[in-house]
Amino acid sequence: MDASNSVIVKKGVDAMSEAAANIVKSLTGTATSIGVYNFGSYGTRFKEAMVSSTSIQDQRGASKVLAAIRKYNSNMKLPGSYTSVGQGATNWEGALKNIEDFNKQNPTSKYDVVYFLTDGYPTFSDTTPRGGADDASAGMVHVSDVRYAKEAADRVKQQGTRIQPVLINVHEDFTEPIAKDSTAVFKAKSTYKAAIEAYRQAYGSVPAHLFLPWEQSQENSFVRDVLNKKDADIYTVGERTLLGRGFGDPLASKHDPQPQPDNTRVELNERDWSTWAVAERGPLQMGDVIASEGDSILATTFGDLKRVLAEVALASCAGTVTLMKSVIDAEEKPVPTERLAGWEFKAHTPEGDFLVAQDDSRTTEITDTTDDSGSLTFHIKTDDPNAVPAVQITEIKRNGYSMFRQNSANKAANARCSINYLDGQPAQEIEVADVGDEENQDFQISAKPGAVVICKVVNQKEPENGFFRVDKVDMEGKPLRGARFELWQASDSGIEPQGEAPVWKTGDESKVKLAPGKYLLIETQSPQGYSLLPEAIQFEIVVENGKHTIKLSTGGSAVFVLNSGPDETVDRGFGTYMQVADVQVGTLPKTGGFGVWLWALFGLLVVGAGGVVARRRTA
Structure with a gap:
């Protein structure tokens, strides 16, 4: 978005902001990424109002882009923005170099298209020497401003990015002079020597012409407006000027008293274009300098920008x-x-x-x-x-x-x-x-x-199926050899086995993967000197935090399970495990100490006491 002073003067800030925001709002939720840039005398005038390519697939990204547009709007309306010196020119080259730099840094996510919104022609450049040795308050288009903008645009297009210029608040039949680089601008008669010296420092020679816009023309956006109102003088730099004795011959002047000498001509003719300027260019011609021929479009007023931009940016x-x-x-x-x-x-x-x-x-x-x-x-x-x-x-x-x-x-x-x-x-x-x-x-x-x-x-x-292992351990927590288990799928109630055969058995630890669901673990062979589990262990394999884990039922032999959960054994991959206590022949199991069996014994005592109370009530 153009952030030059002319946008402020022509009251186009709100229209520029609304047109850009409309595109963001219309595409929010799509797989679109949008960057917002602003340019004045340099590639970026307000850094806080710039955001590079940001996905607007979600509201968070869209809000970030819209915030940058709002920041552009508020900064442009600050009292100091228009009165600031050296910020309000129009630098097309610097603006396009931002895109070039982003594309270089992000080769896999380059911009597809740049919608280049401007109400003016290029009047300043990053590359030196600048036309007319202009400073950052430049308001005249020079040949070098156009050439540097074209070179930057060509580099961007070679990266695969299309440039779509939108020229604003200008009519198709309007033309603007393109000054020779040898034409320098000075703002007051007292500063003409400084303008000549600045040019000499940049080019090692003196300018061929000096352009003096009169004070009342400062709010004109284009040199053409100034010339049409005859609010400027153009001087040939001659011997008198170099000797400090006055100005050279004015090509056009209507002011009284006239600078001397004065040929009294007030109209520019074809001869003059071959002196201080090379030609005139219309807005579409100028836009095509950075685009492909015929691609530039016009919004003849700021009020028409929202519609025009939407038609081109949202057409697809x-x-x-x-x-x-x-x-x-x-x-x-x-x-x-x-x-x-x-x-x-x-x-x-x-x-x-x-x-x-x-x-x-x-x-x-x-x-x-x-x-x-x-x-x-x-x-x-x-x-x-x-x-x-x-x-x-x-x-x-x-x-x-x-x-x-x-x-x-x-x-x-x-x-x-x-x-x-x-x-x-x-x-x-x-x-x-x-x-x-x-x-x-x-x-x-x-x-x-x-x-x-x-x-x-x-x-x-859907969660991947996982391996399963079960270990039977002794009172010291060491695995016991000789235990064999089978795993059956369980009914919805988790109590009855389903199917004609087990879905897993000892030896399948690295062969069979199990899906989440309800299962019954049955011990079919116990280690020597130990008893089988009295009942099947009822459990369910569930998914938590992206991993399989085990959820034990309160029924069956769940009390014999010491540990269970995700199997973290590296070489086993994704799965679950279970550690089961031993049941020694003729004794209460000791594995796990009182941690398991104290509660089991306490439960039996409670049940026994309940039976005594019941008999007393019956009696």
């Missing part, structure tokens, strides 16, 4: 359905390591050929895959601008993933969708209808021409 978004893919784990937490590229979706418009293919033909069905950000956009086109075609989306199911149902417009569905209007209206959630069977994971929405429909599609990653 109008009538689209954008899918945003994400993956969560069993605990509904994002999986940041999950690759989002390559998810396959099919779009179908059952009411007609409303989908736009890559060759711009229309069809009823398109299949495509998500990009690295998990985004995929289908374009919709209808003959009737008031049509609202139904669009059915099918996600091609992947093993190990299931569709996570969300609420959209207060209704549970396979996706959560909202509609973003291109005129800046707030986004609105829309109803989503599930269609097809669960295996196909379909949903359907209604698309609207001239609007962006954004659907968030979330898949839940």
Whole structure:
């Protein structure tokens, strides 16, 4: 965004801010990243109002970008912004170098397009020597200002970034002189010697011409405005000037008294263009210097900027359905390591050929895959601008993933969708209808021409199956040899075994993986001198914090379990384990000391006491 003083003078600050904010609001929720830059005499005028490429897929990112736009607005309105010296010129080269530098530093996420919003021509540059040896308050376009801007733009375009100039508050038939670099500007007659000396320091010679705008012309944005009002004098630097005896011959002047000598000409003609300037250029011609020929566009007033920018920046978004893919784990937490590229979706418009293919033909069905950000956009086109075609989306199911149902417009569905209007209206959630069977994971929405429909599609990653091991230990916690176990799937109640055979047995520790669910652990052979577990151990393998762990039932032989949980043994991989106490023949088990058996014995005593009380009541 142009932050030169002319935007302040022409009261274009709010219009510039609103136009930029409208783009951000319209694209919030899509896989779009936006940077906001501002430029004046240098590449950045307000550093605190600059933000580089930021994803606006979520509200947090969008708020950050909008905050930068608001900061631009408030800084431009500060009383000192217009009166500050050396900040309010227009440096196209410096602005584009910001983009060039970002692209160099971020080769995998370069900008696709730059919307270059300016109400003026380039009047200053980073590269020296500058045309006319201008200072940072420059207001005249010189050949070098244009050349340096073009060179910077060419480098940006070579990086793969398109530049879209939007010239503001200027009419198509307007033309501005492009001064020779040998034409210097001075603001008052008393400073002409300083202007000559500054030029001599930069170029090692004296300027050919001096341009003096009169005081009442300071708020004119263009040299052409000054010349049309005859509010400037242009002098040939001759011998008299160099000797300090006065000015040279004025090419144009209407003021009285006239500087001497005076040829009294008040109109510039063709001869004059071959002296202090090279030519004149219209706004579209000037914009095309940094773009491709014919790409520049006009917003003839600041009031028209919001509409013009929306038409060009959101043109590829109008009538689209954008899918945003994400993956969560069993605990509904994002999986940041999950690759989002390559998810396959099919779009179908059952009411007609409303989908736009890559060759711009229309069809009823398109299949495509998500990009690295998990985004995929289908374009919709209808003959009737008031049509609202139904669009059915099918996600091609992947093993190990299931569709996570969300609420959209207060209704549970396979996706959560909202509609973003291109005129800046707030986004609105829309109803989503599930269609097809669960295996196909379909949903359907209604698309609207001239609007962006954004659907968030979330898949839940099914936990990986994990290994299982069980150890029977003695009273010192050392594993006992000879114990053998079987693991059976349990019924929903967790009590009855299911199936015709165990799903795991001793020896399968590194062979068989178990899914989360309810199981029964049965000891089939005890170590010599020890007894079998009196009952099966009832437990469930569950997922916590992305890992399998064990949840014990209160029934059965759970009291014999000393330890259980995720198996942290490195060479075993992902899984769970259980440590079981021994039961010695003819004695109460001693393993684990009183930690296990004191409570078991206490429980038996309580039961016995309850029986005595019951008999007394009966008696």
